[in-house]
Amino acid sequence: MCGIVGCIGRGDETLDVLLGGLRSLEYRGYDSAGIAMGPAGDVLKRSGELDALEDALETSPLTGTFGIGHTRWSTHGPPTDRNAHPHTDEAGRVAVVHNGIIENYSELKTALEADGVTFSSDTDTEVVPHLIAQALDQGDSPETAFHNTVDKLEGSYAIAAIIDGEETIYAARQGSPLVVGVSDEGTFLASDVPAFVEHTRDVVFLEDGHRVIATPSGYTVVDKDRQPVEVDIETVSYTADETGKSGYDHYMLKEIYEQPTSLRQSFSGRVDALEGTITLEEVDDIPRPNAVQFVACGTSYHAALYGAALLRERGIPAEAYLASEYALSPPPLTLGTLVVGITQSGETADTLAALRDAQSRGVTTLALTNTVNSTAARECDHALYIRAGPEIGVAATKTFSSQLIGCNLLVEELVETAQDRRPLIESLRDLPGDVQEVLDTSNAATLAEEYLDSEAYFFIGRGANVSVALEGALKCKEISYEHAEGFPAGELKHGPLALVTPETPVFAIVTGDDERARKTLGSIKEVQARGAPVIAVTDGQSTAAEIADAVLEIPETHHRVAPVLANVQLQLFSYYVANKLGRPIDKPRNLAKSVTVE
């Protein structure tokens, strides 16, 4: 995915605002970056991280009083200077930045080439400046040229353009995020609020089909028919301070250490310890569903597996689906099914596609997300916010923990019961302290050192701990680039056991002392018999700690809350492995924070 920014009305500070914005969006992509500034219309772009662009600015500075910028994660064409945004028409009159995919770009490109236009990049985006230029040549006014061009585009896009001779930024949103920051001292455009939150907290969340015409004196929002639309200005609660690194070496470590606070925010005001009740005001009008289908990708999918397991435990049929599969091979739905999309950003294209498919089939949808007013939150019938606060590290940590809590709360909201919720509520209230205990006492750094040169890392668990095993492995892959796999423990002997050797440590997540825990002890013995060292992630209720070669200890708690604690230990382990290997932890290769393209 990519990030775009724009700024007008800020005079000489424009370049600094754009660079600051790109810096805070760098988590969205870091293959290349570029800026175009008006009124001169000069463009500077470089492949590589933002530093490369800043170095280039030292020797060839840009000046101007308004501009647009882009940070890119390649989907079309390799990350080169040539493919970096902004893109321009042949004469350099129009500069465009774009996030998303223009699905009909090859037709448009063929038609333009037939008209004699020469393309200079491999990107889908480049059709946009050429189309605008063509419209200008045909006598359209700049604004009309922009609208007519956007009308021709199919796919998903957030676009911003500047055109020679006009002190204006033109922007459009369709399927990709775009927000407008509003203030007396300038108008800001960006893919995400942190890009301008140090300048204003007053935000207009655009809807699909909206277009923005911003000038030094203000902005107007119009719809596809060029009719002005009324928009609400909302004040976002978080400030720039929450997006700094606070002296930690990496955002990921900062976010791991924030979990006692972020978890408390997730349940604060939603659990009533006096009455023993759980109330989610946002979703309290959802009737008990006949069945629940979760759709999600990546880490959120692991939270979905956990949520589905909890619902089944409480007697509601539930399944988790990978969103990218769901939209293409939709499972049967009955009325009375609730479809829950889990997406941290609320902009994950695959999850949005799955939710839209469900909606088109007439069932109720709910977004479980961290991002207020995100596309998922606005398009679904209901939105439940996990309130984890901004997460910048590409590898999800605190948001996964809060997604698990969100699932717990949602399950209790959906299931009418006479069952006493106090034990669960007490465990939730103890959770911030329990996580702090793990953070204070974890030996994960030592174990990371000890097992650093392993051939692969395996993670096993049963029941709700399957999610933790899969997530532990994903985290390890993402940031350390080491081979890691997670399995339900019972599946080992049906195949994966062939991979187990003395060089492959196995992390066994064993909480409680029930049948699942006892069976996992059997799995531990299976892998030990093949010489693999076993690290038990355990609360000490079973004998796992005694038979394992090493232990990552967690405090004893409710069986539904224990996976959160086990996962914190594995977050720390992956972090320390990646750190010792010198990986770029906050920006792992080939990955982006949220994937807004299908």
Added chain:
Amino acid sequence: MSEPTASSSPSSAIVLAAGEGTRLRPLTANRPKPMLPAGTRPILENVLNAVIEAGVDEIHLVVGYRASRVRSHFGSTYRGVPLEYHTQDNQLGSGHALLQARDGPDGSFLLVNGDQVIDHCIVEAVTATHDDNAATLAVVEGEDAPAYGAVTLDGSQITELVEQPQTGEYRLFNAGVYAFDQTIFGTLEQLAVDRGSLPLTDGIKHLLADNKTVAGVRTDEFWMDATHPWDLLALSRELLSRGWINLPQTDTNIYVDDSASVHPDATLIGPVALDQDVVVEAGAVVGPYAAVGENVTIGPNAVLRDVVVDTGTTVGPATTAIELVVGQDCTLQADLTVAGGPADVVLNETVYSDVNLGGVIADRVDVGGNATLEAGALIGPDATVGPGVVVRGTIEAESEVVR
């Protein structure tokens, strides 16, 4: 063209928050002294409030021991003021700590100890006086001078610094609030070469020896340090009495966060402060002088007076506790009795007589039902006390006491 101003009053501050505070063990097992509670919030929060109220717009925090606790609590800004962190890997004294932030402020700056509660007027007085002195110190008068760094003043000039003097002739002492120009860094760097530990006062003595101007500002504004675990009770009492509680006031001397829930049949007696997400169950009587930290649960019919209960702790039903300090994330089962002081407390082989202390319970302690703390009992972190146990004296960290 306008002339550049000769000197401007310092607008950035360095706050020292790296030290463990060994005399406050066992409470500092998991966090540095500045993160111990003054009322319901860390001491350091109070210090940052004071420097911000005095007009500082840039803060450098020197962190070391258990640094993540400071970083995670405050983040990258506090009350809109940017915080920059500097790490002191080994705690080699306050002068060494200051050196870690030498790349921080330009020009003159304030230096404040992060582990003492101060009135912002002290900071303002130092700022106003500093001008182009090499150093300016806030000086307070009191009986306690021998326990701190004593000073002698000639007019507004400091003439002598004496660390913990053994004689009773000194009545003025250094309040731990300073302003410096950049000279101090060079002086400390020079001294650091051949030293293991480097107290800040050595640097100041060196400035005096070099005939630099070291000024003192006398102040009688509020200043308070916690030296021993029971001092947290007095600190909390002071803040509650003064209303230095950053929570909504719901009645006279009663401070309750919006997210706290108090059962209608519970009683709050001011001064009392309940921070975020606190739960007080039916029949409980909390206060006077109760500081209850975030996410604490107080069980039915518990009676708490003169207590500091730190974040995440659960106080069981029918607990009676007077003059008790409880750390974070403890579980106290039903019917605990802490009857209060006075007591003779033994700490690090020193006997302190007649201390008004019911007991101190460090972080993550589990106390079984119907237990009793005899006055002055100290329970180390992660200890487990069995049901019905009568605790006397000191219980070591992580130990299990069954009778």
